[in-house]
Amino acid sequence: MILLVEKQSSNRRNYHKQEWQYEGLPIEFPSRRFGGNPNASEEDLHVTTTTTTTTSTTVNPPLDPRYRRVYNPDEVASVEDYPFMAALLVNKELWCGAVIIDTDAVLTAAHCLQLQFNNRFFREYVKMLSVRVGSDNATHGGEQLRVTDIFFHPNYKPQTLEFNFAVVKFHKNLTLGRQDRSVDMVPYSRDLIVPVDKKITFLGWGSVLGVGGLGGKVLLQEVDLPIYDLADCQEIYGRNLVTRNNFCAGYITLQKNVCNHDAGGPAIMDGVLVGILSFSSKRCDQPDQPAVFSTVGVIAPWLEKLEENVVKTR
Incomplete structure (x- = not known):
């Protein structure tokens, strides 16, 4: 012992x-x-x-799929089961996860858009961005939407990833739920604390490498992760990177995890969005490497009054 x-x-x-x-x-x-x-x-x-x-x-060792996306997912997910899932694309290539929170907007991690944040007074930097919705595959199908505006949380700090949230607006309103079962928005939590005795379902995009004859598809995957003790998570990453505005999730002994390229993806608990993946291990095929999420309930008032509380990037 x-x-x-x-x-x-x-x-x-x-x-x-x-x-x-x-x-x-x-x-x-x-x-x-x-x-x-x-x-x-x-x-x-x-x-x-x-x-x-x-x-x-x-x-x-060198980068391979173990370092890039959901490792050991529970299963390939269906967009009809999770119609709020979206993919943030840079120059039409998968960059980060995102989640539909309004008829014309998705929520993602702010650091996924660090280039745009650094140049947020120059409008042309949104032209390289687009959002794909309504597809199980991040690289094909569904609808690809043109980005028109980005709203960064006003307290976002790139150095520590505090308030690591950004809302991305696109050029048209979606028809949600009724006619197309593959596109809908998700309700988000207003709770400031995520309970430690429960699990979250995390959604991310699979490896870009073909597996089992799937070619280059980047398929939606899901994995259930238990909430990790916050104090232990702070012991691993430090209190400057993990604060009371975060929660962590992951297994202590199982090789089942999410990776850094899953950033911006949603953590779902009881059908409600509770977190956005902020960062995780670059090496995600090892146990006891919890992922760090930004708690959505902390910014619920900002989401509800977005146009009053943030500076619109021009």
């Missing part, structure tokens, strides 16, 4: 010695997270350095 505890402790210490990044937006833990030694060298920490000018980092 003592050996098992020591092994788990050792695994967690090694787990801390990693860098967390989403497509060129590096998030590095403070040195105090790594063995408590603020003077530890980069070599001692085994951390791969990146700069904001890079779009990827070298990892060992």
Whole structure:
């Protein structure tokens, strides 16, 4: 029993010695997270350095589907079961998950649109964006909508991913629910705390590589994850990255997880949207690596009064 505890402790210490990044937006833990030694060298920490000018980092082993999207999903999901699911596309390629919250808007993670946030006073940066709805496949089918506006939460902080929310508006109103069962919006929670004794269903887009003759389809997948203790999650990532406005979900022992490229995807509990994936492990084929979600209930008043409470990007 003592050996098992020591092994788990050792695994967690090694787990801390990693860098967390989403497509060129590096998030590095403070040195105090790594063995408590603020003077530890980069070599001692085994951390791969990146700069904001890079779009990827070298990892060992190399990137493959285990690092990119839902790992070990419970099943391939149907858009008719989850008609609120959407895909955020950059230059017509899958970039992030999103969820329909209004007839002309989806909610996603703000850091998925970091380029647009950095250049939010230049309207032309929305032209590379589009949203696909009504399809099980992020790369085909359904309807592809042109983006016209982006609303970032006014308290969004790129350095810590606090209030990591953005609302993306598109050029037309959708016909929801009645005529097309594959397109509808989801009700969202107004609760500030997500209970720890329950599970969420997370929805994300599968690997872009063909599996079982599926070719290049990027299919909708679902996985059920238990809520992870917040204090333990803060011990892993640090209190600057995980606050009371977040909750975490994941298994301690099972290799079942979501990946960084699932960012913006929804966490559903009892049919209600409770969270948007903020960040998770770049390596998602290992146990005890919880995903961090932004709690939707915290921003419910902002969503309800969006045009009064945010500055519209022009």
